Amino acid sequence: MAVSALELRPRNAVALLDAALRLSSRSAGVWALTLPGGAAVVAAMLYLAESARMGWPLAVPSLLLTLAWFLRGVGQGAASHYVQALLLGTQGEPSAWASLRAALGRMPALFIAVTYLLGLNTLLVLVTGGLGYLLLSAHGVGYAAMMQGRGSPLNLYGVCSRLLGPARGTAVWVRALMGVQVLAFFNLHIALNFLLMLGRKLVGVDLTFAERFASLDNGQWLLFLAATTFALFEPVRAAVATLLLVDGRVRQEGLDLLASVQQLPARNVGRPLPSPGASRDAAVLAVALGLGLLAATPARAAEAAEPLAPSEARQRLTEVAAACEAATPEDAAELYAPLDALGPQEAVKLDRFVRRVERLAYDVEDCDEARAVLLRGLATLGATVDAQAKADARAAAARAKDILARPEFAQAAPKAEKETPEAPVPPESPGWWRRFIDWLGELLKKLFEPAREAPRQEPGTPLVTGASAANVLVVVLVTLTLAVLGVVLLRALNRRKPGEGDEGVQVSTVDASTLAGDAHHALSRPPEGWAHLADELAARGAYREAVRSLYLALLSRLHRDGAILYDETLSNWDYLHQFRGRAEWKAPFRELTRRFDFAWYGNEPVGVDGYRAFRTLTEPLLAAPPRPEVAGA
Template identity: 75%
Template sequence: MAVSALELRPRGAVVLMDAALRFCTRDTGVWALTLPSGAAVVAAVLYLAESVRMGWPLALPSLLLTLAWFFRGLSQGAACHHVQEVLLGTQGEPSAWASMKAALGKMPALFIAVAYLLTLNTLVVTLTLGLAFIAVSAQGVGYAAVMQGRGSPLRLYGVCSRLLGPARGTAAWVRILMAAQVLAFFNLHIALNALLYLGRKLLGMDLTFAERFASLDNLSWLLFLAATTFALFEPVRAATASLLLVDGRVRQEGLDLLAAVQQLPARDVGRPLSPPGASRGAAVLVALLGLGLLAPAAAHAQDADATAKPLSRAEARKRLTAVAEACEAATPEDAPETYASVDALGPAEGVKLDRFVRRLESLAFDEENCDGARAQLAQGLVTLGATVDAQARADARAASARAKDILSRPEFAEAAPKVEKEAAEPATSREPPGWIRRFLDWLGTWLKALFENERQQPVAPSEPRMSGLSVANVLVVVLVALTVGVLGLVLLRALGKTQKSADGEDVQVSTVDAQSLAGAANHALSRAPEGWAHLADELAAKGEYREAVRSLYLALLSRLHRDGAILYDETLSNWDYLRQFRGRAEWKAPFRELTLRFDFAWYGNLPVSQDGYREFRALTSPLLSAPSRPEVAGA
């Protein structure tokens, strides 16, 4: 539903930010358009971080993060279009799908805006160490400006500055207020840790490793919180960008005055025309009747006129309350809506109000005619309401005339469309275009016709020239082609590796040199399983049961590695071994139990008694004493 015209007024940064937050709490379409892309960015960031930590190839994670970022730009454009339609649209309630179709129609321009904004923000943050990131803030409305189609995406910063106009300062303050994301970052961390605590205390769930992961000293957790906070603020960014453009338009075109004119009451067309002073005369006549100036006692009225003076509203309410209490009538506390017309009277009606109050006091106190005073009070309050309504209509017509007079000034006149000046140089002085320029111009013309709803036959220009749209479309085609090529290369390499593994060709098995591991006391392969088991028994005899449990677990890892059940690597965790377990099915359950006990004893610093070591030894013995698999022994 379109916003009321009274909302079209210049706003401060705090008011605009508050309006954006309120919009996001009431509208679900902007969340539906931004959350999928936010989830894609979060997943891509976590995959890239895990690839860096594990030393995996970074080609595929980087490609996925790039695609997720372009998807995010498309979603931001759709969300900005949805916000603009909700605020200023007149075709009923807009839908999220219609906004997504509008964004797909402007996909080339949005993709160029993504690359443009990423490059600009990177340069600003890098070259100025982030100091100019707030001052250079007009690009924050980039996606909303692209969806309005008010300029070339290759000159996006200039277009955004022109559309914002005097609201550029507000955009800088809005960017400062976006620092509230830091508070959201820590609140999200506290909330998730509180959920883990409740799950462990109330439900009895084993969440030790989840709590260890959700710690501020874990880089992966910090990246998850940062990316999630960024994704949750995506609807707010779209709403603030659209509201900033509306604010810039209001400041430049005087739409706040036009909105005030549109809110004035319209004249009823079916009512016969009346003289210009008829409404004002009717208001004066009603006021005279209501304030008792046409009372039968003419002499008393003349005396009152001579002594009457403007009466303040507070004094009038006080004196009317005294009259009402004396005559047992309704007081302002009993019926506040009845006495509201007293506070709404204009300053010009102060003398008439004084006459009305004097008349009531004379009836109530001098003549002790409380019945007449009550009747006069009720009739006068009703007439005061009619007087206020008549006064409002007269003031509205005066305000309409003033607003129309302001809007008729030259500075509020609609600017004539700019006509591009043709180059003054003669055609003979220009060099003939090369074949690359002719090819790009032909490709841009063909792509432009492809994206239009109605295909038009291209007309060969007399003087070929490159346009911004042609360059934009060429860049999009090149980007899409590179993306498809990289994806195809990655898939071919993955398929090639899979085929080689399936055929058993070029498979090389590397073993670890035992001599090089002789000095690595923490490496499971530095000893044979029997050696680790013998060391465990020696440590248990000395009473060092925690160290004995660790030696037994290393003996188990050494045995499983030699049987091919796991691939031992110091960079992997114990639970990574469990997830990659390829040994006998009946071994997996005891291996899980031993891993759980070892982690609680060694990493959880839980004390281990002699009975605990005996139980651990009893669970480990069947796995250490079992014969090797035939295929492994034969090998």
């Protein structure tokens, strides 16, 4: 999946983010390298938040979050290496294990980068209020830069700025576009709530407490959504960082202009095929333009001095390389080999390239930059010559194929009886991920496949077959059964006992003497007894038990008032759904039910203030006089 030279061109922020999303969605290796670290960060953050809420010691949760963050840094480095191998590699599909081993080999540098980036981002957010985090975004490619080993991790921002070059402005816009995570945050909230609704409606599972937890007014749910969204965008961050570095290299080295030159059509006037001389001229032109791009200086109409010969240029470049320790004499002989292919027409460009390298080495005394320009230019020169040689070879092969396709070179077809079928090559067995995707696709296809059209009736076949008669009989039997059940149900609903009339719902009570030994039954005590027990428990400091006693007093009062029908098999929210009491009581009853569930079932700590607030909400419902019709009954 290596990127062709024809695709090397500067891209804007939208195109880079779109390419990163596409690459992340199509590559399982990026997910395999980033999801473990993202999941560890999510789990550690939830554990730390729960420990802070419950008042537990924070030493162990903080240590786990630190280790998870370092694990995330190693995963980001491995994913960046994997994406770079996927884009620029030439050995086929890269291996996630190889990228992980490469990240482990650079683990000290990655750990320093994790600490550096965390401190720098925290400082930018606190000092500039988040504005500096958006404007200073070159360090966003820190993990990818460390995997390339181009500089010291202690000067990470400078290394990232130098590698990005003109692409630093694009990095700012890419970071601004990463605000799309806010949309992913709300979409994740909507999707999870939709799944809970399906589970309650279709499967019939009681998910009331889960639906209450998955609410935007719950801080822990917001933290879970934020951490999960952050983890889901981890592959996109690794892909964007690597693409930004590739874009910066394209802009600095002019590889996009070189690719455009390679796309220029060869001039062909009056001849069906190019001659070898024309091919050599095109190759020389491409090499000359490549050297001109590497020199990165504006072309002039003529040079005042006599251009250098290739041998003299080779000697002077060797002296510069020796002075700057760029290469050994043995390596230099191999690197300067492409210079021998240049002709006198390209000597001017070669002369400018040599003078620029000498100026950097001798005048500016910047051996690092001179060495980098020299090695990069010679490497690009060799790649350009090789690419042109391959193009000439492909043209020669196409010409030979056209010649052999003429009738005089046609071969007689072999006899059929002597044909020996080739042994079929067994297909390569797909991986487990591909098998799972194929199985899931077939399953979805079967589920959503439209019904097949009925076969056309052939002439001479009977209109009524045994299968159609059986289907009609089944439909008739099912219809009759439903009709009988409907009649029975209507008779049962219309049957009334004498004296019932329209007096309303009769409340059946249970003798308190039979429930006196059951401390968990709300009807085992009168409302006043439960309220008195709650005050005693609160005086001893047992506020959670006191809240439970007040809630049982409320259930006992509502049952005696006819507002609910108490049953141990029902949940608290079932009582709220079947509430038939006074309209002004329903809102405080809902609030008391919510507070009781969080205090008793959610293990939320309850203090004296919480008990007093619960007692204040319960008091009007317990002290209100009973309804006249219930009192008369």
